[in-house]
Amino acid sequence: MEQRKNFKSSGEFKQMARQQLKGKWGKAALVVFIYSAILFIFNLIPFFGAIGRFVIGGALLLGLTTYFLKLAREEELKIDNLFSGFENFGSSFLVHLLMGIFTALWSLIAIIPAIILFLVMFGSEFSLYSSHSNTGIKVLVFFIILGVLLIPTIVAVYRYSMAYYLLSDHPNIGAYEAIVESKKMMDGNKLKLFYLQLTFLALNILCALPLVAVEYYARINNVTGITSEGVILLWKVIAYIIIMIASLFITPYMHTATANFYIELKNDKQE
Numbered sequence: 001m002e003q004r005k006n007f008k009s010s011g012e013f014k015q016m017a018r019q020q021l022k023g024k025w026g027k028a029a030l031v032v033f034i035y036s037a038i039l040f041i042f043n044l045i046p047f048f049g050a051i052g053r054f055v056i057g058g059a060l061l062l063g064l065t066t067y068f069l070k071l072a073r074e075e076e077l078k079i080d081n082l083f084s085g086f087e088n089f090g091s092s093f094l095v096h097l098l099m100g101i102f103t104a105l106w107s108l109i110a111i112i113p114a115i116i117l118f119l120v121m122f123g124s125e126f127s128l129y130s131s132h133s134n135t136g137i138k139v140l141v142f143f144i145i146l147g148v149l150l151i152p153t154i155v156a157v158y159r160y161s162m163a164y165y166l167l168s169d170h171p172n173i174g175a176y177e178a179i180v181e182s183k184k185m186m187d188g189n190k191l192k193l194f195y196l197q198l199t200f201l202a203l204n205i206l207c208a209l210p211l212v213a214v215e216y217y218a219r220i221n222n223v224t225g226i227t228s229e230g231v232i233l234l235w236k237v238i239a240y241i242i243i244m245i246a247s248l249f250i251t252p253y254m255h256t257a258t259a260n261f262y263i264e265l266k267n268d269k270q271e
């Protein structure tokens with residue numbers, strides 16, 4: 001697909017997102033909280049929770065996508081937009097299922113060679129009586145190679161990333177067609193979206209710093225004793241609360257920026 005020369009930059013998408021979220025951060029954070037809470041509740045239920053999460057996951061993600069598309073387009077927002085995906089439950093479920101299958105198939109490119117590589121590199125090195133000085137280097141090399149092997153899977157994830165946006169805009173398009181159109185739309189644009197989402201990494205790292213600091217302090221000071229461990233536990237709880245609250249605002253920011261990315265791609269295709 002031929003690209004316009006003035007395709008917006010990641011910074012412009014983020015600036016647009018901040019502008020669109022003015023006065024709406026709280027509502028957007030509430031939507032993300034409800035979405036996360038529903039999935040978290042399903043995670044608490046052994047076995048059947050995982051099945052339930054998989055069944056409704058597509059519809060919820062379609063609803064979340066619809067909410068942030070409306071936000072990016074400055075349309076009327078309602079909390080129940082989050083549940084609008086259930087109106088197109090069949091297609092949203094099929095998109096969820098097909099994306100899972102396709103991504104899993106691509107991941108075999110990494111998994112099968114990784115297992116073989118692991119057996120060849122390590123063999124019985126992790127047995128009780130082994131003590132190989134170069135194990136650390138081998139582990140590092142293994143993970144580097146694994147990262148390279150995972151590239152096709154990551155590419156596949158970005159190839160299908162616009163499917164829910166397309167399904168939100170065109171409810172009658174069908175699941176498979178949404179995935180096919182997403183592949184076409186993302187042709188030549190996968191790195192752009194990857195870079196956009198990578199720019200949010202610094203914010204996520206910043207949010208995690210309090211927890212890292214607490215863990216580091218506990219390790220270097222060899223914290224022991226009921227009182228000291230209790231204080232560390234309290235600081236960990238506070239750190240997790242900070243991460244949770246921060247994520248409720250970073251996630252809407254990223255979703256809104258990505259919605260703007262989709263709108264730009266759609267306009268680009270129409271031109």
